[in-house]
Amino acid sequence: MRVARFQPVVIFLLLATALITAAWALNLRGYSSASDLDLWGRALLANSGLLSLEDIVTAYPPLPYIGTIAFSAIAPGLGETTPFVFSALLAAGLPVAWFVKLRGFGYGLFTSLFIVLVMVLNPQFLRAVAEGPGFMLLHWGIWLLALGMFNLRRGHRVNDIILVSLALILISLSHPFGMVLAFASLPFIALVIPPDQLRASPREVFLVLLFPLLFTLASFAYVNWVFAGDPLHFIATVSRETAGLGAVSAAPRGVPFLTGMLAALAVIAACPIGIALLVQTRRLPPISFAVTALLGTLVAASLLAALLDVLPSIMLVGGLGVTLGVACASRWPRNPARNSTIAMLLFGGMMGSIVVTLADSSQETGRWLSAIAGNQVVAPDTELAGLGYALEGYDGILFDAEAAPSVVALRGEATGMWTADTTQFQFAGLQSIPKANIVVVRGSDSGYGVDRVGRIFLIFSNEARLATICCLMGNAGGHMSAGTRNQNEHVQITLTYSCCR
């Protein structure tokens, strides 16, 4: 009994070690996901005091952001890998939760370990780990949602209501795609509400289930209103990198509906056990309705996100099916053939995931696969990377860093930057004279639009469109130009960014 109590701890330690090692290995090959870079850049700015509290507490999604800032305070010195390590730790915890639940549902030690191992090694799960804490929190959210939904209809336990409500909050505040997921789940929640309660008090049951989510969103809007003067200010803080969508200049995403269908198929491919459980338990409404609701939520969210053009790569979306697969395995009816059936279905899911991995044409998945294969990979946005490297070692940089946090991450530090919340930036704005060593301004033709430096110094922004060279101001910087450091990157920098004299 005493040994059994330590099993989860041992599993966590082993998995955390393995995943963190993998994170560092990938980082050595130049891999950091765009969302991790974005997150780390923001964390660097926040930790250096270059972002005001107002900017921190109004940013969306708040959980990975504040989580990363907190984690970097707990584990300083991890540098660029901080979000990755944080994500790895979140990822190591999830299989432990799976293991505990599987054991609770009567699976033997080795079967539970086997299931956990198969799922952790699933490429879609590993890709989610590499994507960053936001997506790992989504996996946690789906897991909690599944736990709650599977019990809600028959249990009448308040814990299941809490699980569903908590999961919806977690999902909504972890990732922009999560907001779509929470919205998509609404019609499916009706399937898992106990029928007597749904008949007698439908409004009241929905009120209880959705109150935490609605109150949280209203609170977040209120915080935005208090700190930024606009309840919807957070919408402006969402970047495509955060959303796992890649740069705006990435390859065309195709017909939205078809892309959505593809993502939905990726979910099914990763979770054939869900379909099988649906068939197996067709006469057990508490289970079959819950599977329908969970699969329906993921499929509907894929379609909705595609229509709204906020669909992350199909590998990431489909990966949520891995977590759902474990939840389905845990609720598989007990029978003599359970272990072999589960093994077969999970193996099928693994095959499906491999197919999805190969079919995913997104740039981020391509970089990840390349790094996994042992290749050195370039940064997700080479222009920003070039700018980051070019700014290394300089001081007095007037830069709207919040608009391109990955530059800060790639530069490695936020020190020396005059960001929008600094006195120097505001002083420069008041005087309309940039007394900085370097002014970094986003070109007006950039897909991201003009940044705050560009709005203050409109002339720079217009020039940047035409600029062909990154210029340095002042004596200190005059000796060296970005171009001399890396000619190739310099040429690319000027596409969207320019440093002007």
Next chain:
Amino acid sequence: MAELTASDSWTGDFLTEQGLITLSQFDEASRLSSKWGTSLIDVLLARSWIDADTYYATLAARFDMEFVRLSEQAPDPDLLTESEVAEYMRELTVPWRKQNGRLVVATARPGPEAIVYIRGRWGADVDLVVTTKPDLQRAVQQVFSERFSHRAVFDLAEQDPVMSAQTVFTPAQILIGWAAVSIAAVGLALKPVATLIVLNLFMSIFYLGNFIFKATLIWAGGAHQHNRAREINSAIRMLRDEDLPIYTVLVPMFREPDVLPILANALRKLDYPTSKLDIKIVLEEGDHETIDAAVALGLEGIFEIIRVPPSQPQTKPKACNYALRFARGDYLVIFDAEDKPEPDQLKKVVVAFNQAPDNIACVQCRLNYYNREENWLTRLFTLDYSLWFDLTLPGLERLKVPIPLGGTSNHFRMDVLRELHAWDPFNVTEDADLGIRMTQKGYGVRLVDSTTFEEANVSQSNWIRQRSRWIKGYMQTFLVHTRRPLHLMKTIGPMGVLGFVFFIGGTMLSGLLNPIFWAIFAFWAITQTGVFDLLFPPILLYLALFNLLAGNGLFMFLMMLAPFRRNWLNLTPFSLTVIWYWVLMSVAAWKGAWQLVTKPFYWEKTHHGLSKHTAAEVEKAVQDQQAVT
């Protein structure tokens, strides 16, 4: 139908022959006697089919024995022994006097069983006289009245003074409080902003801890909530009436004559052999209206009326302590006058005690309200109670945090109750205090899924009175049990201390602090002033804002969850109006704090019987009673 005992059979025949009862009354009384599990004569007296004096006098004449009125010819106190009081009450037999060198024994149940008992207890060389049951009970009470009255008040204070709330603040507590105030004053004088920030930080951390703890409790309370109920329900079916122990039911009342029929009706409906029930209606000696009402209802036939002699403090725990001296059960439960326990509650508790480890000394049942739909307050009060008894207390039990017992329906093992010197008459939430004391003494409390329905307060002023007493009692309990912090830690463990601080301390402190923060927030929100900026540096501001939003949202959500277990979902939307309920709670908290200093032992009486439902319940109870008669 179970057969009558030899005594009852003989008595029935005799009374019918004498024409004192009719044959149909005899048949009906036999049926009820079997149904209630009580003696034939108790039924006849309860139904007023025979006058008590006539019955006892006739019986005495039949046995050729003297009939005495113990109210006029009291027993010799020297012949009565304190340790045998429970036995006197059970056997309805006492040594009366010595006449001509022979002991004379008075009995209120003449018959073969009594004679066997008397011979076994005092030998064959005794004379017998007959008396009435109420006279006998009253006479015994009077003999021990003074002694028991003193003990009811001072037993705990004399035997275990550190556990008594008789001393409100100990010198050490006054010293620590004074030192804290002095430090704060010096800080405010020298570094006012820094001091206020530190105070603000402490309060914010307290709020954060408080709501995280409460959320954890609810989570823990919700898990496995049905398992034990299933076990107990199946075990009840295995119980045999003859194996059931004697159960004492104490019903302390004060100026509540109107609700007596509800009580009588509810107690009669208990699924427990009446012969094994020792029901005591505990009344203040000066409360003539309730005493008269109880006598008029014929309750003395079945229930024993304990008259508590006047003394200060005049509190419910003192009355219960007094009545406890006459209790003869193995277990004891307290019900309020307007309580309607579920009929199988006592059996469930017996099973729970049988299944529990030896250290379980108390079983707490759930409380809720039958008039929940009456008005806004009763709805919110029902949500509050559902949260407390259905989710929070199970959470405390699961996390092994001491459980503050709730007002009624707490069932005790008699031996432990006596060992602990029962309730603290100086504590106005004596039940909560006893729960904590029990845990400190190594005993545990278990919860059982059986509900007692009560009358929810329908009036806000009455509610504030009741709640202010509860909060004052929580303050007393907190002060008593934090007198020896190390001892507390040693006896209930770190988790217990944490739970005690947040649960008992948190409940009262949040009520006191809330108005301060609400006022600051309202002033800031309306005026957008910057005067508080200094007190809320960025991190603290975020923490305070988080507490405000997450805390309020969480508590509203918990209120919404409260009625789920009972499927009373129509109450759910009222959770959104809970803010006014919290305002009332803060008013009660400040009133309680003020009374702690000015009138610590004053018992704010809650007026019962104000509800329309209670009136309907009384009417129904009277009809039920008439239907039986």
